[in-house]
Amino acid sequence: MMKATELHARLGGTLHTLSAASWALHVSRWRPSTPARFDAEWELHPAERREVVVFNRRCYENRYSRAFGDVSYAYAGQVAQATPIESTTACGELLSECNEALGSGSDLNSCLQNWYEPDHWLGDHRDDERALVPSAPVASVSWGASRRFTLKPRKKVPASLEADAADSVPLELYLGDGDLLIMGGSCQQTHVHGVPKRRKKDEGEPGRRISWTFRQFRAPGDLLARKRKR
Template structure:
């Protein structure tokens, strides 16, 4: 029996111009804290330099790219490392929960409250139109913020230990999302965003 699975299914969050789904606890065969420690230990973390508005900056977090395809964003092409056995287990659980298929994952390691993610949309050409992005979080909770591109609408979600968030439909066309730096102390957090990279782009 899986002692750590939550019986809550993926639930839609009402939102204009897109689809958003949330599950409090993704069903996995280990506790979130154990999974996070294994991800910390097993991942070859990189501190990347990326281009933003024509200028080079060090990303305010550590990253790793795994899967079956290369991916280009922020002016840089990321070549994948193979999926690890743990990543494959998480991917299988995500695919079972969402009914979607994914061939790549971006891992982000937020070391403390000073690490962040700038506002952006996952709308690169190789993701195709209306991509599905599945996000799984481990560790200290952080506030995930979505802002509509045209309308004065903002949505804030607390992403806690072991939760699953699915963005789909036209959401990447109409919304941007990010995670701000915070003033209060926060422990480390790892986020995995699973994507389906299409060939021919």
């Protein structure tokens, strides 16, 4: 996997150091939308927000979301049924462009697409499902209205991660139309991230936003092999 500094040299943008072993690379206006493409993608949002179980309570997600990829995966207490990624869709195009951007060896293979109305948001969390390849970066592409995106050091990290989490700092970004964000290193172990509720003082006009988050799941056989070892 390419180092952060190499990726930065290749893609430009701003490289943010988050801790001794975590970083985020933000490239503005990497693959911008057009009004027609944005509207067509917006139409694809599921009719209902997903019902999820958080701390044993049923609730609805504060956004629309849909999983794409070859694998169904457990997410916030339920199993999201993933739809295969078609190469002709925006999701498919952006997935191959992200893999190309990350360089040879990159094998992102799944997507969580999110649709946000101006009053939608996403709480702090880590993309740390057990089925993900932990060393693979997480790449996201945003379209539409700019939204605040926050990365915060975890309050407590296990002893095994203390070295990686050394010098942890928070980061706040605005993700605008076409922006690429790559979270790398130990980011999913050292930090939580989220898209907070919009505030009046936030940058930009309130509007709709779509994001695609690309991640790498282990091959199913690999997951089984790991389960057996436990």
